[in-house]
Amino acid sequence: MCTEEKIQLLGKGARAAKASTYVTTALTGIKVVAGLLSGSIALLADAVHSLSDIFTSLAVWLGMKLSQRKPSERFPYGFYRVETLAFMIVAIVVAASGVQVLLASFNRIVSPSAVAFAPVTLTVAAISALVSYLLYRFKSRVGNETNSQALQGEAKHSLIDVLSSALVFAAILVHYAGFPWAEGIAGVLIGLLTIRLGLGMGKDAVLVLLDACLRPELISQMRKIATEVNGVRGVHEIKVRRSGPFIFAEMHIEVDRAMRMDEADAISSAIEERIRESIEEVDSLMLHVEPSKKDMYRIAIPVEEEKGLDSRVSYHFGKSPYFILIDLHENGLRSWLVVENHGARIERKRGMEAARLLVQHKVDVLVTKEVGEGPYHVLRDSSVQLFDLGEESEIGHVLDAFSRKELRSLTYAKEAG
Amino acid sequence: MSASDAKRILLQKGITVSRRSTFVLVVLSIAKVIVGLLSGSIALLADAAHTIMDIAGSVIVWLGLRLSLRKPTDLFPYGFYKAESICALIVCIIMIFTGAEILRDSLERFYVPSVISFRPVVIAVAIGSGFVSYFLARYKERSGREISSQGLRIESRHSFADVLNSALVCGSVFFTYLGISWVEPLAAVIISAFIFWAALTFGKDSIFSLMDVSAQPAMRKAIEDTILGTPEVKGVHALKVRRSGPFIFVEAHVEVDGRTSLEKAHAIADEVEDRVQEKFKEVDSTTIHVGIHEKHS
Numbered sequence: 177m178c179t180e181e182k183i184q185l186l187g188k189g190a191r192a193a194k195a196s197t198y199v200t201t202a203l204t205g206i207k208v209v210a211g212l213l214s215g216s217i218a219l220l221a222d223a224v225h226s227l228s229d230i231f232t233s234l235a236v237w238l239g240m241k242l243s244q245r246k247p248s249e250r251f252p253y254g255f256y257r258v259e260t261l262a263f264m265i266v267a268i269v270v271a272a273s274g275v276q277v278l279l280a281s282f283n284r285i286v287s288p289s290a291v292a293f294a295p296v297t298l299t300v301a302a303i304s305a306l307v308s309y310l311l312y313r314f315k316s317r318v319g320n321e322t323n324s325q326a327l328q329g330e331a332k333h334s335l336i337d338v339l340s341s342a343l344v345f346a347a348i349l350v351h352y353a354g355f356p357w358a359e360g361i362a363g364v365l366i367g368l369l370t371i372r373l374g375l376g377m378g379k380d381a382v383l384v385l386l387d388a389c390l391r392p393e394l395i396s397q398m399r400k401i402a403t404e405v406n407g408v409r410g411v412h413e414i415k416v417r418r419s420g421p422f423i424f425a426e427m428h429i430e431v432d433r434a435m436r437m438d439e440a441d442a443i444s445s446a447i448e449e450r451i452r453e454s455i456e457e458v459d460s461l462m463l464h465v466e467p468s469k470k471d472m473y474r475i476a477i478p479v480e481e482e483k484g485l486d487s488r489v490s491y492h493f494g495k496s497p498y499f500i501l502i503d504l505h506e507n508g509l510r511s512w513l514v515v516e517n518h519g520a521r522i523e524r525k526r527g528m529e530a531a532r533l534l535v536q537h538k539v540d541v542l543v544t545k546e547v548g549e550g551p552y553h554v555l556r557d558s559s560v561q562l563f564d565l566g567e568e569s570e571i572g573h574v575l576d577a578f579s580r581k582e583l584r585s586l587t588y589a590k591e592a593g
Numbered sequence: 594m595s596a597s598d599a600k601r602i603l604l605q606k607g608i609t610v611s612r613r614s615t616f617v618l619v620v621l622s623i624a625k626v627i628v629g630l631l632s633g634s635i636a637l638l639a640d641a642a643h644t645i646m647d648i649a650g651s652v653i654v655w656l657g658l659r660l661s662l663r664k665p666t667d668l669f670p671y672g673f674y675k676a677e678s679i680c681a682l683i684v685c686i687i688m689i690f691t692g693a694e695i696l697r698d699s700l701e702r703f704y705v706p707s708v709i710s711f712r713p714v715v716i717a718v719a720i721g722s723g724f725v726s727y728f729l730a731r732y733k734e735r736s737g738r739e740i741s742s743q744g745l746r747i748e749s750r751h752s753f754a755d756v757l758n759s760a761l762v763c764g765s766v767f768f769t770y771l772g773i774s775w776v777e778p779l780a781a782v783i784i785s786a787f788i789f790w791a792a793l794t795f796g797k798d799s800i801f802s803l804m805d806v807s808a809q810p811a812m813r814k815a816i817e818d819t820i821l822g823t824p825e826v827k828g829v830h831a832l833k834v835r836r837s838g839p840f841i842f843v844e845a846h847v848e849v850d851g852r853t854s855l856e857k858a859h860a861i862a863d864e865v866e867d868r869v870q871e872k873f874k875e876v877d878s879t880t881i882h883v884g885i886h887e888k889h890s
Binding site: 249250251252253255257258260261382385386387388389392415416417419426431432433434435436437438439440441444460462463464465466467 | 668676679810844855884885
């Protein structure tokens with residue numbers, strides 16, 4: 177996702193919050209007017225409660241508007257976190273309104289109030305429930321599309337309003353059925369539910385603000401993508417944190433220590449491209465490439481005979497009858513194995529056959545005098561490092577030169593086989 | 594890692610400061626309750642109730658610093674340093690409520706001047722409480738600066754507001770004695786303005802920290818210079834320096850020659866990290882991406 181797309185997404189969220197603000201304000205206006213005209217104190221009290229809905233919608237709207245700002249010198253990671261802060265405000269307001277409902281309902285259990293059967297109140301409550309439900313659907317959908325926690329939280333806030341409005345109906349019904357205390361009990365339940373919702377959202381917001389890693393599956397996904405790239409020996413220290421609807425990530429990548437910088441850079445670019453492709457919400461991505469802490473190298477040298485470390489070196493690649501594979505350990509230990517190059521006997525593509533043999537034996541390094549273009553690419557694709565044998569004829573000298581990092585790297589010759 | 598140990602020792606110091614501060618405040622409020630009950634002074638009992646808010650602030654900062662000390666976990670790969678910023682933000686919100694309360698009371702007093710009884714006990718306790726708060730404010734400001742803890746510094750302002758409040762109690766007695774009734778509410782308005790100012794300033798800082806604000810431009814420049822001063826480094830871009838609680842996280846793309854071997858490039862990155870962490874003690878983690886320096890014609 178490019179920056180423009182992200183800003184568009186945030187813009188969509190901001191527009192949804194804006195629409196919600198307008199609708200909530202209109203709803204509050206209706207309640208005030210109907211309350212004043214009918215003289216219903218319940219409606220006026222409900223209008224006061226709606227103020228908190230306007231407030232949170234406004235907070236989310238402003239928050240998403242602010243998060244669209246481009247990163248600046250002062251805020252190098254951008255302003256996406258403002259969305260998270262708006263989410264926290266929603267959480268606090270929801271929890272506080274839950275406490276309020278709880279206290280009011282307790283009072284009603286202690287002293288059940290007479291419920292007046294006012295058609296105006298009922299009509300307004302019905303409209304309010306319907307509008308709140310539509311708002312819940314709308315914000316929930318846009319919230320999921322834009323991956324915005326604030327909008328998703330706002331949607332839940334609207335759902336609580338649906339419940340509160342439904343409570344007014346229920347109160348009247350049970351009142352006539354002769355259970356005046358039922359309204360209070362339902363109110364207590366809604367209050368507790370609201371508090372739990374608010375606290376849960378608050379916890380999520382605080383976790384994001386603390387840079388917690390809330391989606392561990394992203395880590396395994398990133399690890400999988402990186403290790404599938406050729407030349408990557410391992411990955412570690414994958415860190416993922418959230419900022420508003422987006423993700424910031426960093427990862428350490430291990431590659432062969434003999435690699436050149438431009439090769440390592442190409443690997444890191446390939447990984448970055450693949451991660452951005454498959455995890456769309458990634459915004460800032462920091463890849464640190466480092467040489468792998470491998471403690472053993474398998475070095476291949478073409479040889480003419482099968483006499484172990486005393487074998488005569490071959491100056492051919494594809495035509496060489498044998499390869500000696502030497503495992504060189506960090507602690508100086510060496511072990512070796514001679515493999516026959518069956519490809520030497522065939523007429524064409526001998527070099528390719530030899531290259532495949534070496535890849536099959538998981539060779540890290542090949543020291544040879546010459547190599548053709550096809551085999552060169554086969555070997556490089558499997559991250560085999562190629563070094564020039566030069567005029568060297570003894571295996572021991574080659575190994576010493578490798579340990580001292582004195583070997584020159586080799587590229588393919590135009591006519592070799 | 595010795596650098597990280599040094600940070601732990603600093604945080605530990607902050608925890609000690611906030612614990613001592615909490616203890617002193619608890620003793621102070623108990624003293625106020627006892628004297629208030631013995632003398633029957635409602636003003637003192639009300640003041641004791643206010644001190645409980647101070648205790649809450651102190652405990653929250655103590656909790657924030659304690660959380661910051663926790664080692665990074667799988668769930669919190671960047672550690673818990675931001676807990677300190679969140680706690681500082683909570684203290685700021687508490688202070689705004691305190692300020693609003695003082696403002697409301699003092700506005701009422703413009704119309705209905707309070708009748709202050711000239712009681713030596715109340716004045717003695719106010720003076721004593723003022724001195725204690727003053728020393729707490731100094732103590733917290735000094736160590737807050739030392740470990741760059743927003744929480745401790747906002748707590749220091751909180752204590753300073755208490756000093757002003759105590760002075761107000763003594764002053765109001767004096768002015769009421771002289772028969773000038775408007776000085777006390779006016780002073781209260783000024784005190785609440787001070788509280789709002791402190792809470793908003795530090796609240797802004799905490800919110801900015803939660804939003805990954807960059808460190809001061811001067812420090813950013815100094816870090817950039819340090820990176821560029823490392824041998825073999827040809828350039829630096831995408832330098833991001835963010836605050837996390839009392840510490841700083843650095844990310845940078847360092848450019849080297851394309852022909853450099855990876856091993857060498859890694860050694861350069863290590864050198865850059867060492868130099869930055871050596872020079873800037875508050876830097877907690879440095880992530881360097883080594884890239885190829887492209888020549889610009």
